[in-house]
Amino acid sequence: MLKFWNSRLLLFVVCFVCGSLSQAQKRQGNIVEYFGKEKVNEVKEGMVTHVFKEAVYLPTKRNALNSISFPTDKVFKNFLMTHKTVSEGEIGLVDHSGTTQRWTKIKVDSSSTFNSRVLRGSYVYLSYKSNKEDIVLFEASGHTQAIINGFPHEGDYYDFGYSLIPVQLKKGINVFVLKSGRFPRVRARLIKPKSPVLLTQRDMTLPDLLIGENINYKGAIRVINASPTWFKNYTIKAQHSGQVSVSEIPAIPPMSVRKVAFEIPTVGADATPQKSTMQLQLVGAKDWPLDKQQIAINIKSKNDKHKRTFVSKIDNSIQYFSVAPSSTHDLEDGALFLSVHGASVEAVNQANAYKQKDWGHVVAPTNRRPFGFAWEDWGRLDALEVLKEGKRIYQPNPQKIYLTGHSMGGHGTWYLGATYPDKFAAIAPCAGYPDLLGYRDSFVKRALSASEEELKRWGITPKMLEEMQKKPLLTDMDHMILRAGNPSRTLKLKRNYLQQGIYVLHGEKDNVVPTFIAREMREVLGKFHSDFTYYEYPGGTHWYGDHSMDWPPIFDLFKQRSIPVDSTIQKMEFYTASPGVSATSHFATIIQQQNPLEISSIDFNKEDGVKIDTENISVLELDLDAMRTNSKDLQIDTDTLEISSTGKIYLHNTNGSWSTGNKPSSKEKGPHRNGGFKDAFRNEMVFVYATKGTTQENEWYFNKARLDAETFYYRANGSVELVADVDFSPKAYPNRNIIIYGNSDNNSAWNKLLKHFPVQVKNNHVSLDGKEVKGNQWGLYFIAPRQDSNTASVGVISATGTNGMKAIYSNHYLLNGTSYPDLLLFSDGIMDYGTDAVKCAGFFGNDWSFERGEFTWN
Template identity: 55%
Template sequence: MMKKKINLIVTGLALICSVTMIYAQRTGNIVAYFGKEKVNEISEGELLHVFKKGLALQVPGIGFNSSSFPEDRVFNRFLMNADVLVKAGDVFDVDYLGNEMVWQKIEVDSASTFSDRNLRSSYVYLQYRSDREQIVLFEASGHSLVTINGMPHEGDHYDFGYNLIPVKLKKGNNVFVLKVGRFPRVRARILKPHSMLQFTTRDMTMPDFLKEEEGKTYDGAIRIINASEKWVKGLQVHATVRGGSESVDVLNLPPLSVYKIPVKIPGVSPSAQTDKEDVKLELNDEKGNLIATQLITLNIKSKYKHHKKTFVSNVDGSVQYYSVAPSTSKDSEQALFLSVHGASVEAVNQANAYQQKDWGNLIAPTNRRPFGFAWEDWGRLDALEVLNDAKQIYNPDSQRIYLTGHSMGGHGTWYLGATYPDHFAAIAPCAGYPDLLAYRDSFKERMKSRLDENDERFKRLFFEPTPTDVELMLDRAGTPSRTLKLIRNYLHHGVYILHGEIDNVVPTFIARDMRKRLGEFHNDFTYYEYPDGTHWYGNHSVDWDPIFNFFKRRTIKNDDEVKRIEFSTGSPGVSASSHYVTIHQQLKPFEVSTFELERNDSLTVTTANIALISFNLKKLNSTVDKLNIDGQGFELTDNEEVYFRKDKSTWRVTNKPARSEKGPHRNGGFKDAFRNHVVFVYATGGTSIANEWYFNKARFDAETFWYKANGKVELIPDTDFNLKKYADRNVVLYGNHDNNSAWKKLLKDSPIQVYNGKIVIDEKELPGNQWGSYYVTSRRDSDFASVGVVAATGQKGMKAIYENHYLVNGTTFPDVVIFDDTVLESGTKGIKCTGFFGNDWSVKNGDFEWK
């Protein structure tokens, strides 16, 4: 075990997740695979090696760094030089107190686990000597990242037990460097795969069969391991249930990968008397030869009892699920309750915490994972997709849609309620915090009180120099998540706040602060502190009768009934509309845009930070013939949708904006590239080193999107990209103008061009091989798709772009970020330029900051 003891300050999020497990323990928990299997019963392979000894390096304070560009000196060293070897006693560097940071010996416990509280904020270094080149499966858990012989791969920081990485070991020494995740424990072993192609049942997404739905075909997903160095094409998966069969084509599997594949499953007969049903899955090659089989068992349930449903997501074509607590009544047009779960809680357990209601159906989305994205980013999109899918199934009363959730789901309730205020008649955040970034900051404030301000640790961890203009621009991309800046959107609906009186996970003062804030302007909210209530005090922490009584008395107003609207947004690409008014474009991107509207016989509107706005008068039953916007009067000749564009300080009537411009359909922020059935296209036209790196980087991002978002991203070489075949899909390009042949098809007219040896930004040139870049722009051959770019000018820049914090919730990325190879050592100080394109997707009309 590590000998040196360093007092660590745990991060806010680690505390959230560990304590919120109270909720998970009450409603069902996740158990990792590793450690519970017998050695000879591993389904994917034969045990080759268990790591029992290693080295650990503690880096105090790294847990607080939730930046979009966190400093990571350790990984920087192993990325920049894959041949680095270390031994016990080697000094890596000195910490902020001037103490030597030393690699120290560690050993596993009786459960084959490296486990010690001092592993938090640490890296674990492992070696394996192979007597030959061979393909194996590296299995580990408890780590957030790993480099294998210098190449980065996704970790298993939630300890799910899902992680399997096919890797080709070299003859001789192989090095694995793991960054310890949320919990101070790590396990690792090497398996010899049973077959080059096989199923794994780790992390399936499967439906419940419903007795009442005869002839229905269900969506499911299972992972396939390709432990070969070749692309595998032309596969099919056949699913058989009681003689019924469904088949699907499998997307091409990249070399040395594990991909989650959608499958179609035939339903069972409604006369089934059992509560289980076996499904046989068969994997066939392009000639019809059987490669692998897998038997899985699904539950049979009644659609009138708690159950789960699956659907295919428009984000990436993956299969997602949500859970349902259906109404006890079969009446049509009932209410619909959207309930969003807390950290570590499965959607099934969220729905199970509620008794069935007699006046509405309750649905619980996944946030794409039990931890997911804190209901922001792709978690937000998941909530919207589930809401839309449930509306099609249950055909609810459109005026009786409600929102609630607990803990992280309480945050999701505050956030979604402020972001989409006209979607809900009332919201009820339970044990929630409104602003994710402010919540993290509150933990830092609480930690401050434990240290003397003259302590060097205080200065290191809490001294924050005045942010640079570049850093402020980076932060601005997070405006849509700053819920408190949108607080007056709560005027759209009723609010019921439920919080435990002595909650120390989401401290009660946060709820009291929201009570105070709402009390200054809101006339329809209720606040209740549960006496002696902690963070979780039984199912009534969420299933609280007064909440549903509060809901029952409130409805969404019809558009024609709405006489006053206040609405704000941080980005039209996230939320743009309230009732019959839509903000299409901003004057200053990703700053708050607001309108206030009063309606009598005419419309009176005041605006802030709006460049283009429309009013859909077709939604109104009565005629409106006059509109006054910021003091300018206009005569309205018919009840159609009318558009107004601001030119300097003057409004003028305009046409519907061209789809080629920015708008709600496509507005940027780099993260916006990762949706709309996104496909990753990697370069093959460079040096062997560049080609290997870009392929691994694209595969690394696909691994991360699978792990964090239960995702399925198609990965293809540039030589396979075709505009028609992938029409209207988002594309993320890995490579540059000189080595990715898809660049010229998609980015020929882009104002930013990345070449070997230089970046050109609207005629400004940055020479050198050290530059990396992330940016998003419009796909010119589509009315709504985008192109994301992960590009570098050379080998140093390629290694700098490895960091994929753009797939982490709470991180912020404008349209464009350009940085050099010092970014891993110095974080945001390595950023050269960042900003937003103009509404015409140009640099000239954009907003940029340069270092």
């Protein structure tokens, strides 16, 4: 059965919640104009050689029971790994409702855009006949994905205008199949690159240069390798204000694009605020310049609002955050306000929305993109990295840290506040929803009983309402997969809010995040929380000016709240769904769970001796130095244990009986690495692809690794290193997460990292702790500990054959809102039947064994 909420309808909910549709529509005007200038054939990257003006499209209907994690898509499957061609009138699909859909002709409008309501969610088929083999750049926008001569590539669904894909054209017909996104328009053209390797200024990441700060500045620019060979041993030379910085850049695979870091010279103390120009050179052997670019950059006072950059520990990419520094220059022991933005909002605009405060600094992270990850998954990690950077730079009072945000950032405030309750003295969600899936359920319930006027105001059509009424039927397999998403179920962690003061701000007439969402949350808090303020701004819509975020009563509440010193805490509740996401509150750390990714909790009280009630905890750490108790006894659940008054102790739960013991081995699960599968994509991850298989296997595993790197670039402003298995040495990448593409027969890195793991994959065969599954149709994702490291993990994207390789291309593990446990085994039927094609899913035990884990089989 097809079990989960339809991915496109869920995407609509995200857009509706965040107000992103209108914002992206404003931005796309420049792109339409750019494509429409047919007389101008030259672009900075080369010459436009072809603009696609005719196509055929295939309508696709929403299926309310489709899975966001495992979407069914027969059209995608038909074009994958083939050179299939289609023509007008040809039957393309019989959809889930039994309706026959045919390929239909469509032409571009005056702006060279395929633009029609019927395109939303449809496939668009383009073809180009080349007289010879050639290399071009494929530029398109408005699409969620592209399949080019059978190879999938990431799309440009936010209309950023960033998409430039090097393509090896074959002589004859070349096929480009684009999946249209939420906007009913698609544009596409081919560009002959001006050179095999070049720079593009599209999507640069740059800091502001700050007068008087003698620091190492870093920026990032994309390098296009439009050649069939690796690009190695090159540098970027940055020249500014008479100074030069030279940066080595990493190797870039054939026919790919990577955003690379470079150093920027500092500015002198006598510089003046201005817009400046920096020259970048891409330099080869003997200092030969391959490309030059003039880059605009700002010089600012550190006391004015500005951007800063840093190196992310997720993937070594350059990320930026924006600051509204305190109006009190050289403020000491001040406050820090982490402000998380809404969808389509740049972090720089988030900081600009605030007046500078005399008692603290506003720091605004990016969520890795204006849309990003809704402050979950890698958006969550970005927020934590920026919080750490803000603390390092501004040295705030550790008890005066606060969290706020608007719209999607309001959700981020609810989510981050519940996930990390001890990091913030108070939170202030503005126009936010607490939980995406919880919002969906609440929204659907309200929509089904709403008036026609309300539905019209919310933008809900009769067809959408019909989709909402379809209820999913969940199996044991679905529940196992959904369990991996528990860290994102904010309301399951709601009692963590007891550690914070809360100010809820919402517009009285908000029609983007409807006001009833805030009222429901007020009711939830009212049942257990005594320290929150709720305010509806009279007549306020979703955005009613700067007071939508920069509302003085919020900061008045903040000023009256402080994070308590650990030793003063008499009572505390703490909940988590995963020690790998959130393990610690003050002096207590949940090291291991009994049931992976179910909710774990402690209820601590030392008003009359130390008492702790727990749920779903296998190992608990207490820092007695921080807790400062004179008690010699500790009551935990029904057991009483003798404790010392200093140091850290580890409490172990064995079949319901507690005892003190040693700290678990770092080789076991814990906060440092815990799963599920998506957790492998961090910690300076490296993608290692197979080269020891057949020509087809090698080609497709390389393309899958490149596709994931493209996806992480687009979704997360990322920069991932790709390495061939024959060039991989564990010693060269110590303590870094490794993602393996391939199996033990075709990826020579397998035995270096996974030889003794209980999951083994080779051609036509999978072994799960001795249980064998045979055939070439199986795909597999799993996470494992890296045995030569106490902290790093190995993520595996593997298949048993050609059909299994098709299966691994269809899922969305780099998208927030998706759920993947430690291991998933599925057949190539995944694109036809969704989760019914999952053979096995579950979690390894705390010792990473299959035997002590929890798994569901179909």
